[in-house]
Amino acid sequence: MYAMLRKALSSAASVLLGLSLAIAQLSPEKVAFIPPKVAEPLPFKIGETLAYNVSFSKLIFSGTIGELRLTVSKPSDSTTPELIELKAEAVSKGFFPALFGVKVKDRYISLVNQTDFGVHASTKLLEEGKVRREQKSVINREAGTVTYTDRDLANSKSAPKVKEKPSPTWIQDLLSAIYFVRTQRLREGDVIPVPISDGGEVYNIDVIAGKREEIKSGAGKVRAIQLNAKVFDGRYIKRSGEMLVWVTDDPARLPVRARIKTSGATITVDLKRMP
Secondary structure: OHHHHHHHHHHHHHHHHHOOOOOOEEOOHHOOOOOOOOOOOOOOOOOOOOEEEEEEEEEEEEEEEEEEEEEOOOHHHHHHHEEEEEEEEEEEEOHHHHHOOOOOOEEEEEEOOOOOEEEEHHHHHHHEEEEEEEEEEEEEEEOOEEEEEEEEEOOOOOOOOEEEEOOOOOEEEOHHHHHHHHOOOOOOOOEEEEEEOOOEEEEEEEEEEEEEEEEEEOOEEEEEEEEOOOOOOOOOOOOOOEEEEEEEEOOOEEEEEEEEOOOOEEEEEEEEEOO
């Protein structure tokens, strides 16, 4: 049960960030991607903060297992005015994490050019039990490469693992993808292709815009657009399952709910309140 809850919570951020993980891995050398148009002005502003409850259910077990917070800000140490900073933090919370000793605090940081919404750098800071890791990707948009560095922060004697690979000059990461999708028109049936950098590899993903419907979440009743990320059945994850995300059917495109179903378990991420 410990491993199940830890995996559920550490992947909870990826439910909202997980629009970035659909379809099979491509050879980076063969990727040619033209930057798509993004909404002007962007549907989110500096200072936007979204807070979510994360819940888990399987058989007789159900309840809150954590919280997820997303923020948009200006980087404090950047001299490039075009850059914005996206942050996500997932932390364990609730009865079951306390009962089974599950402690997770994962943070994600993305530096994005707000003009074309291409990623410049992304960082994951993972704290899961005794695990302490920093995983950083830097995109050289002129050279078309990504440099990935993985450091074991729990072992000062461990040398960082570094690899460099070809990359599209315009690319997204796990966090920026959800914000990028918010900049799109999202007409029913639209298929939105996005190249993703994760772990030094390049993936090609599709997000499919679905029907409009009214849903009820912690933020109340809202009219929302259902988005389907084709993650399972061997496309990225071998086992079967389903991942759905709902964003508001208005110019803000706020993500109000996300839900993953796999192996008899369900992870739900619900917006607590409207900003």
